[in-house]
Amino acid sequence: MGDVIAIALIGLVGGAASGLLGIGGGTLFVPAMVLILGKDQHLAQGVSLVVIIPTAISATLANTKGGYVDVPAARWVTPFAVVFALAGGFTAGLLDGPTLSRIFGVMVLYVGTRTLFTTWRTMRRERAAERQDT
């Protein structure tokens, strides 16, 4: 029973993060399955990819109504993403679970820190510009 509640919560939070942050939810699904449900890293990644598809479709349906999708960008990025996702999926099969988990952690931390830093920098610049105006 505990597992059922955990799964429902992971899905809900991961789905909300996906819709809000545009990330498909895997960033949350994978660690949640490994750390909370005790699944193997490879299996967690496989399951995550399945769940991502309907989740991203669901969020996209809400987004197209708002007209937020940049169609030319999507048209150019998607074909390359599809080919290299295949290569990435193949490479994952050659690596062991702990290595994959570590690559995942480092990458997420790097992107997060970088985004926080650039946001903080623009906020400071905006505040400086406001001060000059007054």
Add this chain to the structure above:
Amino acid sequence: MERGRAIFTGTVGGFVSGLTGIGGGTVMVPLLTGLMRLTQRRAHATSLVIVIFAALSALSQYILRGEVDWALAAALTVSSVIGAQLGARVMHAMPDRELRLVFSVFLIIVGVRLLVFG
């Protein structure tokens, strides 16, 4: 839009998507905002469209290796689809800068957690 930058975004985002099983949005979003100059909101919406196809492609490899628990995936999908609707609605209402802050703080928490406990 510069095609070279779009190709780079697809290549890196796609590879990371397949390698780490996350759909690629985590790297796609910063590349779409930083390299392709999309606003945060547009980047989030566009990333999800790309993720649908990248995830399908990467998934084929995991299916071939038998690394999918379909029952678990189905159970997660039920609540995840509902969550996605809620998340997308909140995103539409949230200003760009706050969206960036939430995005970065979320990733830092996940990253630290993985490196410390994973």
